Amino acid sequence: MKIVADENLAFTDYFFAQFGEIQQVAGRNLTQHDVVDAEALLVRSVTKVNAALINKTALKFVGSATIGTDHLDISALEQQGIAWSNAAGCNAQAVAEYVITALLHLEPTVLDANQKFTLGIIGLGNVGSRLATMAQLLGWNVIGYDPFVQRDHVQQVELEELLAQADAISTHVPLTKTGAHPTYHLINSEAFATMKPSAILINSARGSVVEEAALIADIQSTGRKVVLDVFEHEPEISETLLNLITLVTPHIAGYSLEGKARGTQMIYEAFCKTFSFQSDKAFETQLPVGEQYFAQHDLKQTLKVYLHQIYDIARDDANLRTCLKDGKVDQKAFDYLRKTYPLRREWAAHGGPAA
Incomplete structure (x- = not known):
């Protein structure tokens, strides 16, 4: 055939x-x-x-x-x-590790914050529930919002409560425009107004879950740290947006x-x-055998010492920023980054935990 x-x-x-x-x-x-x-x-x-x-x-x-x-x-x-x-759930572990890597890259001190650091997870499907487990292994306080599922290992709250309480918010929902709980522009100006100005926002779900115009206005007002792996108008990404986002990657969270x-x-x-x-x-x-970083230390110590070797997220950020051309990211360059992306290994390949 x-x-x-x-x-x-x-x-x-x-x-x-x-x-x-x-x-x-x-x-x-x-x-x-x-x-x-x-x-x-x-x-x-x-x-x-x-x-x-x-x-x-x-x-x-x-x-x-x-x-x-x-x-x-x-x-x-x-x-x-x-x-x-x-292939639902195929890259759930990779995305969960991406989120934790991004947070530790932006705020290394949260590794030792334990229950003083609250991670809010919007969407508790394959990715969100796995991220919750990984975050709990680090001792973080985890709250979640998902009107469709109930997870015994996650304290579930209403969306407004999550937005108000979380020190970091990570989205893990499909893109929907209909039904009782649409996710299109779920994170809009009203949501930003509810969030702490210091709260980090991470979107590795679908670009249009976050309203780009509201995001730009919020960052300009609060200076919020934001991580984007997906973009509302992808692959069209403006230089204005790119310059405002703290950490950007070319839709490779699950890679x-x-x-x-x-x-x-x-x-x-x-x-x-x-x-x-x-x-x-x-x-x-x-698959080849990976370097056994986690065999030498406990989880937190390994991440302190070897996170950069396990996944150099700053490299992905730098590579995407070099794709700017005439005020926006060049589509061919964006696709080339994804096509030639050097696939990273999951923590388990290095002897680490898997949710």
């Missing part, structure tokens, strides 16, 4: 080469012509899988190696009888080697189920 795959998927050949011809493409520029005679399509979040893309094609399966589904027109897929799958490999394995398993193939491959067999 013919399989069309985003060129940035990890271990595509290992998982899929046995099933037929793999055509690797740039996911952001994918067209109906690319998939017209393909039976399977493997994508990431940069590809909008809609009726225009899938109409009058041979597609029987679409797999997205991502945790989100807002780039998939599920009703169009189901109307045409095309099986689909995403660990384990997370990428896990995502491909999850859609491989769904692919095999769809076509009645046996699934007998595991990504762990393909």
